[in-house]
Amino acid sequence: xxxxxxxxxxxxxxxxxxxxxxxxxxxxxxxxxxxxxxxxxxxxxxxxxxxxxxxxxxxxxxxxxxxxxxxxxxxxxxxxxxxxxxxxxxxxxxxxxxxxxxxxxxxxxxxxxxxxxxxxxxxxxxxxxxxxxxxxxxxxxxxxxxxxxxxxxxxxxxxxxxxxxxxxxxxxxxxxxxxxxxxxxxxxxxxxxxxxxxxxxxxxxxxxxxxxxxxxxxxxxxxxxxxxxxxxxxxxxxxxxxxxxxxxxxxxxxxxxxxxxxxxxxxxxxxxxxxxxxxxxxxxxxxxxxxxxxxxxxxxxxxxx
Numbered sequence: 001x002x003x004x005x006x007x008x009x010x011x012x013x014x015x016x017x018x019x020x021x022x023x024x025x026x027x028x029x030x031x032x033x034x035x036x037x038x039x040x041x042x043x044x045x046x047x048x049x050x051x052x053x054x055x056x057x058x059x060x061x062x063x064x065x066x067x068x069x070x071x072x073x074x075x076x077x078x079x080x081x082x083x084x085x086x087x088x089x090x091x092x093x094x095x096x097x098x099x100x101x102x103x104x105x106x107x108x109x110x111x112x113x114x115x116x117x118x119x120x121x122x123x124x125x126x127x128x129x130x131x132x133x134x135x136x137x138x139x140x141x142x143x144x145x146x147x148x149x150x151x152x153x154x155x156x157x158x159x160x161x162x163x164x165x166x167x168x169x170x171x172x173x174x175x176x177x178x179x180x181x182x183x184x185x186x187x188x189x190x191x192x193x194x195x196x197x198x199x200x201x202x203x204x205x206x207x208x209x210x211x212x213x214x215x216x217x218x219x220x221x222x223x224x225x226x227x228x229x230x231x232x233x234x235x236x237x238x239x240x241x242x243x244x245x246x247x248x249x250x251x252x253x254x255x256x257x258x259x260x261x262x263x264x265x266x267x268x269x270x271x272x273x274x275x276x277x278x279x280x281x282x283x284x285x286x287x288x289x290x291x292x293x294x295x296x297x298x299x300x301x302x303x304x305x
Contacts, residue, residue, distance in 0.1 A: 003102040004030045006298050007094055009082050010109035010241075012039025013284045014274025016066035017291030018107050018298075023073035025299050030101060031070065031077045032094065038063035039111045040275070041284060044127060044136060050284055062284075087248050087267050105269045105301055107294045108249075108257065110241035112275040112282065116234055117149065121205040129211025130232045134161040135283065141231040143167050147214050149202055150235035151175060156184035158235040163193040170227055171196045172216060197227075205232050240276050254279065263294040269305075271297055 006022050008015045011033035022029050036042060044059030053062075071077065078096065086093040091102040114132035116122055122130055131137040134148075138161055146166045148159045151173040162169045171188065176198050178185045188194055199219050206213040206226065213228045240255045249265050249272075250258040257277040259265055265272055273294040274287035 001100050001102060002030070003091065004028045005103065005302060006030070006105045006107065006295075007032060007092075007101060007103040008107045008109055009085075009094070009244075010034070010039070010111055010274070010276070011037035011067070011077070012041065012063070012109060012111045012274060012287060013066065014111070014276075014287040014291035014294070015039075015107070015109035016063070016070050017288040018109060018273055018295040019070040019075040019291075020066075020073060021292050021295035022298055023070065023075045025295070027295075027299065027302065029075045030103070031075055032082050032096065033077050033079050034081050035079055037067060037077070037079065039287075040113070040282075044133075046140070047136075047284065048139065049136070082244060085244060085248065087245075087270050090269070092269065104305065105298045106271070107263075107291075107298065108245065108265075108270070108272045108276055109274045109287075109291060109294075110244070110276045111287075112238040112240040112256070112279075114234065115237045115239060117202060117236070119202065119205060121207075122232070122234070125205055125207060125211050125232070128209060129207065129230060130205060130234070132234050132238075133282070134158040134233055134235075137231070137233075138162050138165045141166050144230040145170070145228060146231035146233060147172060147202075147227060147229045148233045148235055149173075150237075151178045151180065152235070152237065153180045153184050154237060155235035156180045156188050158233050159188055159194050160184075160191065162231075162233065163191050166193070166231070169194045170229065172200050172202060172214075173198055174201045174219060175199065238275070238279070238282065240279075242276060252279070261297075263290055263297055269301055 005028040041059035048056040084095040204215040257272040271294040273290035
């Protein structure tokens with residue numbers, strides 16, 4: 001049985017930033033990183049909007065750099081998944097299989113994953129024209145044609161963001177009306193760069209090495225057609241990785257952890273950082289900011305305990 005000042009669950013920008021800040025404050029840190037550390041940035045090719053990297057960087061390379069920085073300050077990293085947590089009282093407990101770890105504080109940084117359509121072609125072209133983040137990748141499709149799939153507020157926001165950059169946005173929705181808020185619908189429908197195709201689903205993303213178009217089917221008529229495009233954005237929601245904490249921590253209706261003062265959960269000594277508690281921004285730099293806040297809160301908590 002091992003004891004720590006802080007255990008961080010998750011290894012994306014939030015988790016690594018928290019680890020770096022905490023370790024530099026002489027806090028004994030264990031990071032439970034899962035089997036593929038790096039979070040959503042592992043699915044990203046070029047990252048050009050992370051401050052300080054003037055030439056951009058590949059997503060996996062950025063995560064490798066964060067990991068190396070954390071290890072430089074003595075952070076212990078286990079590439080396993082937590083199987084159970086006991087968050088109340090002191091010390092708090094985390095189990096990995098039968099191995100038990102004790103800690104005074106916990107930062108949850110397990111992130112959220114984009115929901116996909118489940119197409120083989122979608123997965124094959126991930127990072128080569130297929131994306132789930134217009135803010136992250138829209139710039140690469142300046143003056144090109146793109147397709148967005150979805151019908152909620154996220155799809156409206158993605159379409160409007162892309163309309164500022166792309167030459168044309170085609171929004172495909174499987175129903176005959178949107179689920180999005182009325183004001184967001186109005187903005188999309190009034191934008192002359194956005195064309196909406198109703199009652200349709202995507203059958204295939206076309207292209208060998210990069211996106212060249214999509215094949216869609218009208219659900220009511222069963223007719224199919226192809227649409228040329230260079231970018232394909234899926235905006236059908238995200239799923240936060242919070243199953244481990246059900247029954248222990250407050251969540252909103254979609255499963256995101258509820259926090260106060262940016263990173264505090266309702267349980268003393270338990271904090272949440274990054275996309276696991278952020279359904280709105282979902283950016284590497286905002287996640288890193290949350291990781292910094294969480295680590296500073298841990299330091300204050302330990303000093304006052």
